[in-house]
Amino acid sequence: MAKKSEITPIRKQYLEIKRDYPNAILFFRLGDFYETFDEDAETTARELDIVLTSRNVAKGVRVPMAGIPHHAAENYLGRLIERGYHVAICEQIGEQPVKGIFPRKVMRVVTPGTVYEPGLLPGDGNNYLVCLVMKGDSDPKNSTKQLHSTQAGIAYVDITTGEFAVTELQGGNIIEGVRSEINRLNPAEILLSERFYADESLPGHHTEWPAWRFEVGRCREALMSHFEVTTLDGFGLRTDTIGVQAAGAIIQYLTDTQPTALKLLMGLSRYSLHDFMTLDSATRRNLELTETIRQGSIAGSLLGILDHSVTPMGKRLIRQWVSKPLLDVSRIENRQVGVELLHQNGLLRGEICNQLKKFSDLERLTNRVISGSAQPRDLVALLDTLDLLKEIDHLLKEHQDLIGILTSDFYLCSAELDLLNAALSDDPPVTLKNIGIIRAGFSDELDAVIERSKHARDWIANLEHVEKTRTGIKTLKVGYNKVFGYYLEVTRANSSMVPEEYIRKQTLVNAERYITPDLKEYETLVLNADERIREIEGRIFKEICQRLAKSAHMLLSTARAIAELDVFCGLAECAINGGYCKPEVVEEDTLEITDGRHPVVERSLDSERYVPNDAIFESDERIRVITGPNMSGKSTYLRQVALIALMAQMGSFVPAASARIGLIDRIFTRIGAQDEIHAGQSTFMVEMIETANILHHSTNRSLLILDEIGRGTSTYDGVSIAWAVIEYIHNHPKLRAKTLFATHYHELTQLSEFLPGIRNYNVAVSEADGTVVFLHRIVPGGADRSYGIHVGQLAGLPKPVTQRASEILIQLEASSGQAIKLEQHTPQQLALFPATNPLLEELNAIDINALSPIEALNMLYEWQRRYADSAEQE
Helix, strand or coil, X not given: CCCCCCCCHHHHHHHHHHHCCCCCEEEEEECCEEEEEHHHHHHHHHHHCCCCEEXXXXXXXXXXXXXEEHHHHHHHHHHHHHCCCCEEEEXXXXXCCECCECCEEEEEEECCCCCXXXXXXXXXXXXXXXXXXXXXXXXXXXXXXXXXXXXXXXXXXXXXXXXXXXXEEECCCCHHHXXXXXXXXXXXXXXXXXXXXXXXXXXXXXXXXXXHHHCHHHHHHHHHHHHCCCCCHHHCCCCCCHHHHHHXXXXXXXXXXXXXXXXXXXXXXXXXXXXXXXCCHHHHHHCCCCCCCCCCCXXXXXXXXXXXXXXXXXXXXXXXXXXXXXXCHHHHHHHHHHHHHHHHCHHHHHHHHHHHCCCCCHHHHHHHHHHCCCCHHXXXXXXXXXXXXXXXXXXXXCCHHHHHHCCCCCCCCHHHHHHHHHHECCCCCCCCCCCCCECCCCCHHHHXXXXXXXXXXXXXXXXXXXXXXXHCCCCCEEEEECCCEEEEEEEHHHHHHCCCCCEEEEECCCEEEEECHHHHHHHHHHHHHHHHHHHHHHHHHHHHHHHHHCCHHHHHHHHHHHHHHHHHHHHHHHHHHHCCEXXXXXCCCCEEEEEECCCCHHHHCCCCCCCCEEEECCCCCCEEEEECCCCCCHHHHHHHHHHHHHHHHCCCCECCCEEEEEXXXXXXXXXXCCCEHHHCECHHHHHHHHHHHHHHHCCCCCEEXXXXXXXXXXXXXXXXXXXXXXXXXXXXXXXXXEEEEECCCHHHHHHXXXXXXXXXXXXEEEEECCEEEEEEEEEECCCCCCCHHHHHHHHCCCHHHHHXXXXXXHHHHHHCCCCCCCCCCCCCCCCCCCCCCHHHHHHHHCCHHHCCHHHHHHHHHHHHHHHHHHHXXX
């Protein structure tokens, strides 16, 4: 290693900056490249598959180096962020070097939850940064990571839209509540105290932060300083709550990593999990709310069916609505009014949608303006979007009811539109590196510089014609490049005609290039003017963004109003296309669905008609035990009831002839068998864990969807567990949740005989001429057969297998499942459960009256020997 005095100045500067960012890859700007050094270079080269080189930093000392072009940084940056790395962007500041080198400063630290580059963001979803604080996390006396807690705070922010919210959870066991909420948010990054037990099941990249950062006083000061207030009471936060820690930690984290993003956070909303239906991760997965289980895509999910939004803001909002159904009847009815108005008025819906299709992402455009990352074309997109607001306003003025249901204020933003119209040229360049951004007449200073340079530009523009006429050289051309500037090019064939005042500058294969004193003089005027124009336009552009930033609250509020309008239109369109009805959502404990349909499955049927089913619970009915064959539609029926209830409480119309839904606080599902081998959990263990979670956390206002409980173990164990689970749900005074329980255990149908809240239903089947037809109708009563062999036949099992299965089934039913093993040497096909016994046959054949005592003793001895030998062989 070289002594500190021996290393180069640029190396000293790098090491000083890197010291402050030990846990991030430092992108160090050198010219047109971001360079990385030392271990950062090795990591960058490995992860990005680029060449690892070296750089001389002292006499005889070289260090690893890897660089990426500045103009392609976003692509490389995205790949590092996707792998969970943090990247500190160090830029050159100032126009002149200081002591031989340019000053440099880290402008931002890019993490998964703080990116704002359009190419790195999910267009249809939010990019959340979440902070999770558990009670005891920041206690310096606590040397062990927390496994359990009775109090938790969750804050989340999307720096691209300005959404900032916080909630608190309290109770004896809140771990499941924390998991459920974080799975709903599906964050890109979770900020945790270094003392916190990081649950690997939580989604997103986990960032551990020093515990002192979560100290209540520090977090409280950070929030009050940011919002410029002296108390947090206005935000619904007491000064000593755990929510203050979570929200305050986010403010500190953004201050360190993305300080410009703080300008977009103009408010903090406090919410309660009791305001929304709780959906745990298993339920979200089983109901395929936002993505399918197999492909993990939106197509085929509930969101894929409901999302007819045409704006980016609307697509993010409908995803939030699907993930967060309401528990407030008035808010649900308010949304229903919006959907109904646009459902009944197709012409208005069409006109609004036609305008909304032209909208750019107003939320994220506002973010780029505030953060200082906007380019000229971003302001053009903002201008075009604000210009559309006038037409939307015109349409809404004729329907005041529609304006009244929007929860966000709708502003025309006329002053901002006028500013952009006056300031921007009709066709500005893509970036600030080129001139022509600002419209003539907006700045007297800029106009004066342009006017002074106009004569020089005109002179150069006319030079080619003038010189061709004067010299008689028809092939003479005037050109420009960055190396030589403006020049006169003459082919070699006409070299003899070149005037004496031409000065040769460059020789080509077939031509010569020349300059003249006058040409260089006018070139200086033009180039100096361009640089001056670029500087003035850059300053004006920045001032425009600063003026627009002052209206950020109006722009964001308008963006959210447009998003709501878009979602209303989309849900109305979905209702029209699917033949949905407006459900009645009430406070009473009721569930009545007439001719309900599965919203996704019915769309997947090409020519086949979907068979609707009722789900009308009687006043004293709590549990439906549903039996029937596989592939008959039991699981589809279970899911459709849950989805209809969820759609109703998010404010949507539902696929049914009619529906009356009493508020459901939670939907739980236990469907399918999914091993978690990586966690050392078998199929049955996962099934039991999920069932235990349901029994511990559901209430009498919950909806339970239980499919094949107990099938992961032996038949008798499975029946016993399923039986006990149903009894527990039915009899527990604080439970008694409405339950749909699908099973193949026909023994469970006996429960309805002595538990009054249980009803038996089955899937109707038609049998004719040996053919089985599933009717997909749910009818009262229990099924007497499962038709499993028939399903195997439909699946393509070889005919000998299904025939043999039928034979075995007959024998099993005849023997009631009592098996006897035969002697192994029997040559013929052995019956698994023979109805006769060889010993009984011999006994029946004996003539006892003709049998002497000694013969009887010998026979008993022979039987003892024979069957003892047989037992030993077994």
